[in-house]
Amino acid sequence: MRGTTLFLAPPGTRGRTDIIFGEIVSCSPDNNFSDVLYLGPNAPYLTSVRRQFFSYVKRVLGKTAYIPFESRTIKQLALSLYQVSGQAEIVSDELRTLILLKIIGEKNLGYATLLSELYSKIKHHIVDKPLDGVKKEIGSLIVEDRARERALESIDVLQAYEDELRRKKLTDSEGILRECLPLIRGGLPPALLVLDGFLDPTPLETAIIRELIDNSGSAIILAEENTSLAGLAGDSRTFKVKKLKAAQQMNPRSYVLYPSMEEEVSGIVKSVKKLLMDGVQPWEVTISFPELSKYVSMVTRVCKKHGVPVSVIGHNASASQPVIVLQELITCIEEDYPRNDFLSLLTSPFNAAIPAAVKEWAVSFSYRAGIIKGKEAWLSIEKTLKNEARELSGPESTRIAEFQEGIKNIIDILEQVRHQRELSSFIDAFESALNSLGYPDGGGRELADGENDFSARLNMLLAEVRQFAALYGDSPKPDEFPGFYLRYLLEGLGSAEAAPGGVRIVPFPLAAAIETRELFFGGMIEGDFPSKPGIDPILPEQVKKALGLPYLEYYLSRQRKYFDRLLNISERPPRFSCPAADREKIFLPSPFLDWEQKQDPVAWDIYSQEEVLVREGILGIRGMDSGKRQNSGMTLGSAGAAFIQKKFRGYINVTDIDYYRKCPFRFYIEKVLGLEIVEPPRFEVEARLWGSLAHKTMEHLFRDGDIDIESIEHRLFHALESGLQQFPVGDFWSGVARDIFSRLLPGLKELETERKNQEYTVWMVEQKLSAEINGIKLKGKVDRVDVKRQRTEARAKGPGALTTDNRQRITDSGATVILLDYKTGNIDRDSLQLPLYALMWKETYPESIDRVGYYSLKEAGISWYPGKAGMDAYLSGAFAEAAALVRSMRDGNFPAAPFRPVECRNCGHGPLCNRVI
Ligand code: SF4
Known part of the structure; x- marks a missing residue:
C-alpha cells in the first residue's frame, strides 16, 4: 500500500464530497477513473455519488466524457469476487428465512424471520467465533432454565441451517462476505480505493474494509469524527490524517406541530413548493421521516397534486402499485375473489389486456x-x-353480457394458477397469467419512480422462487398454498433506482449521510424517533450486550447520533415537524425536540389546482341568492323538453311516476341522465337484491296457484331455493335469507290463513297491466292478484292450472279481487303504485276490486287501502296527482323538491342540489 489519507469530517462539514472528488481527479489526470474503486454503504448513496461526480467533472473540469470509476457496496464487491472463484449456489436473505421455515417445520414466518436476523447479526458482529462457540457462551450467560433452553434451541436451528447449506452446496450473503477476505488478499488490487459514507459498519464489514485498505495501491477515506472508520487511523502509522473545517453548528431543536399527518404532509409539500418557486432546484431538497413507509405514499400523492417532482430513494418497493396488484392477484386466488382485491386487479392500469368494458363497469356492476x-x-x-x-x-x-364474458375469461386465467399445488408449476402458471393479463403495463401512463425497471426485478424474484422450488418446493404439504412463498418474497422486494431530478424522499439513515441544501424531517413523534426494536423472544438484551451483538441501548444511541448528524447535514437549518394526532390517536413530539420551541404551521398562499376548483365550486353555490338556491334543480329549455317528451311519450311506468314524485331532480339525474350512485355492498344482503330475491321467492311460491297452509313451509323454502338460483348471493347470505324467511313463516301462515278464511285464492302473480286513462298511457306489473269466487267454477283442467280458459270462467262468475304489492322495506303510504295498478285493472278487467294492500315481507303484515274515503275517491285523487306529475315531467321540470325531507337522507346527489351546504 502506498498511502492512505483519512479526511476527518466534523458534523456539518460542507463540500466533503468535492474534496474527495478533487483527490480522485488529481490521481487520474487523463479522465480515466477505471482504476478507482469507490466503496459506499448502500446503492442509493452510490447512485447519488455518481451523479454528483458527473456534475463535478462537468462543473470543475468542463468535461462530460470520462471513464467512470467502479462504485460498489461491500456486499456487491464480495459478490463479484465470489462469482469469479466460488463454487456454491447463492441464496438471498429472503430465501434464508424460507429455508429456516422449512427446518423448523412451521408456518410461523415471524419466528423464522427472527432467526434469520439473529444469524445475520451473529455473523456480522461475532467475527471470530463459530456457532458452537456462541452457543457455549450463551449457555453460560443465561441462568433461567426456560430462557436458556429457548436460546440454545434457536442456535441449534441456526447450526442445522449451516449444515443444510453445506449439504446442498449453498452459501448466503454472510458466507460470501466471510469468504471474500482471502479473495481480497489474492485478488487484483485497485489503484485507488475510496471509502465514503460509512457511519457505522459492522465488525465484519470493518474487517473487509481493513483488508481492502491493506491491499490497495492507495486509499482515501472520508470519515466522520467518532466513528469506527475514523478509529482505523489509530491502528496505523501509515495513515495521513487531514481534519476538515467544520461549518457553523446550527443545532436547531424547534419544530412545527401540525394538527394531523395529512396536514403535516400538506404543510411540508407547500413549503417545498414555495422554495421551488423561489428558485431552489428540486434535487437540492430532501424530505425524510423516521418511519418512511408510513408517509411515502401520502407524500408522493400530495407532491403530485402540487406538481412537485419526486425521487423516492432507498424505499422498499412492496407498497408500490405494481407490487400491490400482484399481492391482490394472490389474494384473489387464495381467498376466492374478495370484491375489493378483485376490483383493484380488474381496474389496474398495469393489466393492459383486461378489456376496457370490464375495467369501466367492474365497480358499478x-x-x-x-x-x-x-x-x-x-x-x-x-x-x-x-x-x-x-x-x-x-x-x-348487451353491456352486461360482454362484461360477464370478460369476467369469465379472467377467472379462467386465474383458476389455472389456483389449481397448481406444486411451487414450480404454480410459478409457471402465475407468470403465464401475468402475460395473459398484459402485466406489467403502465396503461399508457408514465410509470412512476420505482416502476420503470419493475419487469427486470420481477423476473429476478420469480427466478428466486424457482430456485426455492428446486430446493424444497415440489413436495408441498396438503394445506400449503404455493402463493404464500411468492407473497413473502414480494414483501421484501427491494427499491428501484429512482428517477433523478426530483425532490429526494429518503429513509432517515440515508438523510443523515447525504449532503443537501434543504432538509425537511417530519413524523418526529415519541415512539417513532427514537424507536425501540421489537421485543426479542430469543436473546435477553444483557446477553446480546455481553456477546457483542447490537442491543437496545445500541439502537437508541445510534438514532441519537443520526439525529445529531441531521441537525447539521443541510446547508440551511433543517425543518423538523410532527403531527399532533392521527384520527383518535394523540401523539407527543419526539424527546429529541425542544418542546419549548413549538411553532405553528405557516399558512402558505399556495393551492393545488384541485383545491382551487373545489373552492370555486363552493363559492359559486354560496354566491347564489337564496331563492335560486331554494329552487335549484333542473328546468329544461325547449330542446331538452322535446327530448323528454320523446323519452316519456308512450306508456309510462307507474314506478317511474312514483320515483319522480319522491324527488324530480333525483329522477332527472338517475332516470334521464342514467347517472346512478352505486354504493359498495356492505356486509349485508344489499337492499335491492334482497327485494328482488324476496319477490322472486313469493312468485315461485304462488306460481302454480293457491297452496295448502300445511305445505306452506316446505313450499316456501323450495321457492326460496329457486330464487337463490336466480340471485346467487353466496352461502353466508343464502343462510341469512333462510333465517329471515324462517322468522317470517308464522306471520305469513297467519296472513295466508286469514285470506283463505275470507275465501280468497291466489289468481295471478307478476301480472302485467297497461291502460290508457284520460290520455295518459300507464303500464306496470302488480305482484299478486287474489280472487274471491262467487260460485264454484268448473275447472277445465287439473287443480292449479291457470289457463286462459280458467280465467275466463272465473271472470264470467263475477268474482272480486284484491291487488297486492310486496314490500321488503318500509311502506310509503303516499305511494301511487297500488292506486294506479287498481285504475289499470279497472280499465282492463270486469272484476271489481275489494281492496289493495302492501304486503310487508319485513313484518309479515298487510296495509290495506282505501281508508274511510272509499275506493272511488282514493283512485281519482291518485290519478289527479299522477296526471299532474306526468305533465310536469313532460314539461321538463325537475326541481330539487323532495316529497319529504327524509328523501335527502339516503340520497348521494346532495352536492349537486346544494342540500349538503
Ligand atoms: S338530495 Fe334531496 S333534493 Fe337533492 S336530489 Fe337527493 S332527494 Fe332530491
Missing part, C-alpha cells in the same frame, strides 16, 4: 350485484342483474 366475494357470485353477475326487478335497456343488457 359488482356493487349492483351486491358482491362481497366468491367465484360463483362473479360468474353470476349477468344472471343477478338481469333478474333484478328493474327493466334493463337493450344496450345495457
Whole structure:
C-alpha cells in the first residue's frame, strides 16, 4: 500500500464530497477513473455519488466524457469476487428465512424471520467465533432454565441451517462476505480505493474494509469524527490524517406541530413548493421521516397534486402499485375473489389486456350485484342483474353480457394458477397469467419512480422462487398454498433506482449521510424517533450486550447520533415537524425536540389546482341568492323538453311516476341522465337484491296457484331455493335469507290463513297491466292478484292450472279481487303504485276490486287501502296527482323538491342540489 489519507469530517462539514472528488481527479489526470474503486454503504448513496461526480467533472473540469470509476457496496464487491472463484449456489436473505421455515417445520414466518436476523447479526458482529462457540457462551450467560433452553434451541436451528447449506452446496450473503477476505488478499488490487459514507459498519464489514485498505495501491477515506472508520487511523502509522473545517453548528431543536399527518404532509409539500418557486432546484431538497413507509405514499400523492417532482430513494418497493396488484392477484386466488382485491386487479392500469368494458363497469356492476366475494357470485353477475326487478335497456343488457364474458375469461386465467399445488408449476402458471393479463403495463401512463425497471426485478424474484422450488418446493404439504412463498418474497422486494431530478424522499439513515441544501424531517413523534426494536423472544438484551451483538441501548444511541448528524447535514437549518394526532390517536413530539420551541404551521398562499376548483365550486353555490338556491334543480329549455317528451311519450311506468314524485331532480339525474350512485355492498344482503330475491321467492311460491297452509313451509323454502338460483348471493347470505324467511313463516301462515278464511285464492302473480286513462298511457306489473269466487267454477283442467280458459270462467262468475304489492322495506303510504295498478285493472278487467294492500315481507303484515274515503275517491285523487306529475315531467321540470325531507337522507346527489351546504 502506498498511502492512505483519512479526511476527518466534523458534523456539518460542507463540500466533503468535492474534496474527495478533487483527490480522485488529481490521481487520474487523463479522465480515466477505471482504476478507482469507490466503496459506499448502500446503492442509493452510490447512485447519488455518481451523479454528483458527473456534475463535478462537468462543473470543475468542463468535461462530460470520462471513464467512470467502479462504485460498489461491500456486499456487491464480495459478490463479484465470489462469482469469479466460488463454487456454491447463492441464496438471498429472503430465501434464508424460507429455508429456516422449512427446518423448523412451521408456518410461523415471524419466528423464522427472527432467526434469520439473529444469524445475520451473529455473523456480522461475532467475527471470530463459530456457532458452537456462541452457543457455549450463551449457555453460560443465561441462568433461567426456560430462557436458556429457548436460546440454545434457536442456535441449534441456526447450526442445522449451516449444515443444510453445506449439504446442498449453498452459501448466503454472510458466507460470501466471510469468504471474500482471502479473495481480497489474492485478488487484483485497485489503484485507488475510496471509502465514503460509512457511519457505522459492522465488525465484519470493518474487517473487509481493513483488508481492502491493506491491499490497495492507495486509499482515501472520508470519515466522520467518532466513528469506527475514523478509529482505523489509530491502528496505523501509515495513515495521513487531514481534519476538515467544520461549518457553523446550527443545532436547531424547534419544530412545527401540525394538527394531523395529512396536514403535516400538506404543510411540508407547500413549503417545498414555495422554495421551488423561489428558485431552489428540486434535487437540492430532501424530505425524510423516521418511519418512511408510513408517509411515502401520502407524500408522493400530495407532491403530485402540487406538481412537485419526486425521487423516492432507498424505499422498499412492496407498497408500490405494481407490487400491490400482484399481492391482490394472490389474494384473489387464495381467498376466492374478495370484491375489493378483485376490483383493484380488474381496474389496474398495469393489466393492459383486461378489456376496457370490464375495467369501466367492474365497480358499478359488482356493487349492483351486491358482491362481497366468491367465484360463483362473479360468474353470476349477468344472471343477478338481469333478474333484478328493474327493466334493463337493450344496450345495457348487451353491456352486461360482454362484461360477464370478460369476467369469465379472467377467472379462467386465474383458476389455472389456483389449481397448481406444486411451487414450480404454480410459478409457471402465475407468470403465464401475468402475460395473459398484459402485466406489467403502465396503461399508457408514465410509470412512476420505482416502476420503470419493475419487469427486470420481477423476473429476478420469480427466478428466486424457482430456485426455492428446486430446493424444497415440489413436495408441498396438503394445506400449503404455493402463493404464500411468492407473497413473502414480494414483501421484501427491494427499491428501484429512482428517477433523478426530483425532490429526494429518503429513509432517515440515508438523510443523515447525504449532503443537501434543504432538509425537511417530519413524523418526529415519541415512539417513532427514537424507536425501540421489537421485543426479542430469543436473546435477553444483557446477553446480546455481553456477546457483542447490537442491543437496545445500541439502537437508541445510534438514532441519537443520526439525529445529531441531521441537525447539521443541510446547508440551511433543517425543518423538523410532527403531527399532533392521527384520527383518535394523540401523539407527543419526539424527546429529541425542544418542546419549548413549538411553532405553528405557516399558512402558505399556495393551492393545488384541485383545491382551487373545489373552492370555486363552493363559492359559486354560496354566491347564489337564496331563492335560486331554494329552487335549484333542473328546468329544461325547449330542446331538452322535446327530448323528454320523446323519452316519456308512450306508456309510462307507474314506478317511474312514483320515483319522480319522491324527488324530480333525483329522477332527472338517475332516470334521464342514467347517472346512478352505486354504493359498495356492505356486509349485508344489499337492499335491492334482497327485494328482488324476496319477490322472486313469493312468485315461485304462488306460481302454480293457491297452496295448502300445511305445505306452506316446505313450499316456501323450495321457492326460496329457486330464487337463490336466480340471485346467487353466496352461502353466508343464502343462510341469512333462510333465517329471515324462517322468522317470517308464522306471520305469513297467519296472513295466508286469514285470506283463505275470507275465501280468497291466489289468481295471478307478476301480472302485467297497461291502460290508457284520460290520455295518459300507464303500464306496470302488480305482484299478486287474489280472487274471491262467487260460485264454484268448473275447472277445465287439473287443480292449479291457470289457463286462459280458467280465467275466463272465473271472470264470467263475477268474482272480486284484491291487488297486492310486496314490500321488503318500509311502506310509503303516499305511494301511487297500488292506486294506479287498481285504475289499470279497472280499465282492463270486469272484476271489481275489494281492496289493495302492501304486503310487508319485513313484518309479515298487510296495509290495506282505501281508508274511510272509499275506493272511488282514493283512485281519482291518485290519478289527479299522477296526471299532474306526468305533465310536469313532460314539461321538463325537475326541481330539487323532495316529497319529504327524509328523501335527502339516503340520497348521494346532495352536492349537486346544494342540500349538503
Ligand atoms: S338530495 Fe334531496 S333534493 Fe337533492 S336530489 Fe337527493 S332527494 Fe332530491
